[in-house]
Amino acid sequence: MSYPQARLREDDLASTLLANxxxxxxxxxxxxxxxxxxxxxxxxxxxxxxxxxxxxxxxTFILKPHVPGYRPIDPRFEYLFNSYYNGVGEQYPxxxxxxxxxxxxxxxxxxxxxxxxxxxxLLSRSVTPELAALVRLGIEHEQQHQELLLTDLKFxxxxxxxxxxxxxxxxxxxxxxxxxxxxxxxxLVTIGAGDASSSPESFYFDNETPRHRQWLEPFALASRPAxxxxxxxxxxxxxxxxxxLWLSDGWAWRSQQQVAMPLYWFLNDGxxxxxxxxxxxxxxxxxxxxxxxxxxxxxxxxxxxxxxxTEVEWEHAAAARPVTGxxxxxxxxxxxxxxxxxxxxxxxxDVWEWTASAYLPYPGFQPAPGAxxxxxxxxxxxxxxxxxxxxxxxxxxxxxxxxxxxxxxLRWQFSGVRLAQSMExxxxxxxxxx
Numbered sequence: 001m002s003y004p005q006a007r008l009r010e011d012d013l014a015s016t017l018l019a020n021x022x023x024x025x026x027x028x029x030x031x032x033x034x035x036x037x038x039x040x041x042x043x044x045x046x047x048x049x050x051x052x053x054x055x056x057x058x059x060t061f062i063l064k065p066h067v068p069g070y071r072p073i074d075p076r077f078e079y080l081f082n083s084y085y086n087g088v089g090e091q092y093p094x095x096x097x098x099x100x101x102x103x104x105x106x107x108x109x110x111x112x113x114x115x116x117x118x119x120x121x122l123l124s125r126s127v128t129p130e131l132a133a134l135v136r137l138g139i140e141h142e143q144q145h146q147e148l149l150l151t152d153l154k155f156x157x158x159x160x161x162x163x164x165x166x167x168x169x170x171x172x173x174x175x176x177x178x179x180x181x182x183x184x185x186x187x188l189v190t191i192g193a194g195d196a197s198s199s200p201e202s203f204y205f206d207n208e209t210p211r212h213r214q215w216l217e218p219f220a221l222a223s224r225p226a227x228x229x230x231x232x233x234x235x236x237x238x239x240x241x242x243x244x245l246w247l248s249d250g251w252a253w254r255s256q257q258q259v260a261m262p263l264y265w266f267l268n269d270g271x272x273x274x275x276x277x278x279x280x281x282x283x284x285x286x287x288x289x290x291x292x293x294x295x296x297x298x299x300x301x302x303x304x305x306x307x308x309x310t311e312v313e314w315e316h317a318a319a320a321r322p323v324t325g326x327x328x329x330x331x332x333x334x335x336x337x338x339x340x341x342x343x344x345x346x347x348x349x350d351v352w353e354w355t356a357s358a359y360l361p362y363p364g365f366q367p368a369p370g371a372x373x374x375x376x377x378x379x380x381x382x383x384x385x386x387x388x389x390x391x392x393x394x395x396x397x398x399x400x401x402x403x404x405x406x407x408x409x410l411r412w413q414f415s416g417v418r419l420a421q422s423m424e425x426x427x428x429x430x431x432x433x434x
Contacts, residue, residue, distance in 0.1 A: 013135055014123040020139050021116055024051060024146055025109070030166055031153075036105050039098035040159050043410060044152035049081065049097045052108045054142040055115050056081035060088060061372055062134050063118050070118060073111050074103070087371030136203045137372070140397060147392040150277065150333055155412045158264055158275045165279040169332045176286040177340045180223040183423060184317060186216035191315045192362055193401040207376040208401045210364045214312045218423035221309055221317050224338040224345045225353060225416045226300065229285030231292075232272065234303050235261055245302045250295025253409050263291035263411045277333040288335045288351045290416045294384045294408035297354040297417040309420035311357035311403065314387045318347045318400040325349025327395040335391050335414065348398050351416030352386040359383040359405035383407050390414035 028036065028047050036048040045053075056077060063070045072078070080100060082091040092100070103111070123135070150166075157164045192211035193204035240260045243251050253259070261267055264275040265283065272283040292300070301307050309317075325348045326336045335350040347353075360380050367377035383405040389398040391414055406413060 013127065013132055014120055017119060017123070017135060017139055018116060020142055021054075021112065024054060024142060024149070025112070027146055027149055033105060035153070035156075037098055037101060038153070038156035040156045042095035044155050044412065045094075045097050045148070046100075046156075047149055047153060048105050048108055049100065050145045050149045050152070051105075051112060052077065052081045052103070053083055054138075054145050055108070055112045057141055058119060058138050059115050060085075062131070062138060063115065063122070066131060067118060067122055073114050077103070077111070085371045085374050087374060134372075137375075140203060140205070141375075143394045143397040146328065146394065147390070150328070150392040151413050154264075154275075154277050157277075163275055163280040166277040167331065167333060169276075169278045169334055171281065172284060172287065172337050174286060174337055176227045176229075176338050177224060177345070179419075181220040181421070182223055182317070182344055183220045184216070184218065184313070186218040188213055189216050189312065189316045190214075191312055191319075191401065193399070202399075204399065204401060205376055205403070206368055206373075207361070207365070207380075207403050210362060212363050216312060216316060219309070219313050220421050220423050221313065221344060222306075222419040223343070225288040225351055225418045227285060228274075228283055228287050228289045231262065231289040231300060232283075232285065234300050235267070237303070239299060239303050242303075245299040247295060247298060249408070250299060253293075253295055259296075262289060262296065284337070286337045288338065288346065288416045290335050290351045290390075290414045291411050292354070292415055292417060293411035294354050294406075296411070297415070298356075300417055301419055304419055306419040306421045308354055308356040309418065311355040311385045311387060313420060314347075314353065314355055314418075315400050317344055318388070321347050321400070323348045323395060323398050325389070326391045327389070327398075328392050329395055330391070333391055335416070347388050349389050349393060349395070350391050351388075351414050352390050352404055353388045353416060353418045355385045355387055357385045359385050359403070379405065386413075386415055 028051065031047055037046045039046045039049075059072060060078065060082075064072075078088070079090055080092045082088055083094075084091065119135075122131075127135075153166060157166065190211060190213050193202075193208040194211050239245060240254060246254060262274075266273040266275075266280070272285075273280055274283050275281075298308055321344065325346050326332060327349045338345045338350075361377065365377070367373035368375070384407075386404040386406065387402070389402070406415070
């Protein structure tokens with residue numbers, strides 16, 4: 001298959017799996033029964049659905065094929081909680097997931113326990129590399145849904161005039177470090193996952209492969225993501241009213257939706273506030289701007305006289321950097337002010353960074369066989385790549401080669417912008433990154 005064959009000891013794999021499964025339920029602990037069924041638009045899903053779908057994934061791709069005589073709690077769940085795997089069968093309509101008041105949360109939690117016990121029993125025996133790779137895929141899949149659970153919940157809560165608080169966090173004080181430019185000489189570079197130097201325990205998705213060469217012209221990358229204060233200046237300069245800054249599709253989206261600021265912002269009567277998972281709060285101008293879609297990020301970059309980086313530029317800059325930043329483990333669920341320091345800051349965590357690259361297969365890409373091959377490959381059309389992770393991502397889920405992707409009009413993820421610019425070859429000097 002296209003995923004690396006994990007070689008963790010069976011007990012390590014089982015403990016990692018069960019700890020990750022428990023974390024999904026921890027994220028739901030502050031929620032009420034009424035919260036568990038919220039779905040404010042077709043693109044988001046209720047928290048209970050995320051708990052059920054991730055359980056469906058393990059049951060469908062691991063337990064049914066690998067445990068002789070395995071019996072699901074309810075065979076009808078295969079239809080209710082299949083997301084988009086046509087090779088498995090029909091799916092319950094995505095826009096109607098909020099109508100699934102049954103099975104209730106208690107039933108879903110009982111199903112999760114049933115599946116977890118079967119998984120623990122399976123992993124207590126000899127595990128083939130192929131089975132271990134599927135389990136690792138399931139763990140990474142659930143981490144993706146943990147992030148979606150939080151971002152979907154924020155969107156759902158934002159429609160409530162009470163602006164519910166999921167979990168409080170302390171406001172940060174201080175200023176963002178001054179923006180500087182890090183120059184990269186370019187040349188022939190190698191990107192992607194799956195090289196011979198990867199450790200046997202490392203995981204990567206099939207869309208990160210194969211590792212291949214790309215040519216880069218000299219470029220420079222901003223030392224940190226753009227801040228709320230910098231984006232506010234774009235708004236105050238009429239950024240949302242200037243068609244020359246916008247791509248044609250972006251201007252059509254802005255006009256149709258009557259958008260004048262990022263998602264969750266409130267700019268009324270001189271007040272600058274935004275909705276967070278800690279409730280409605282004053283806008284901190286030093287924090288990275290987030291919840292931008294691709295069109296907004298691109299228009300802001302044009303207003304700055306810059307551009308968005310390509311995903312090759314981004315990965316080249318991030319390849320030798322440590323995976324440090326604000327992640328879901330911090331339990332803050334909101335981007336933090338960039339720390340001081342040398343080199344690029346906040347490449348990982350805090351906010352996903354839009355790139356100028358369309359989500360397309362790498363040269364020689366081959367999806368995994370069977371229904372599991374639908375995970376990434378069939379979405380390689382009409383979407384744009386984001387890099388780096390967010391405050392709702394798990395730290396051990398991220399790496400320089402990780403490719404996230406969304407449609408350009410969507411902005412309910414923690415998505416921000418890091419500027420880039422092209423350089424003349426004679427002026428470029430190597431940066432602190434490779």
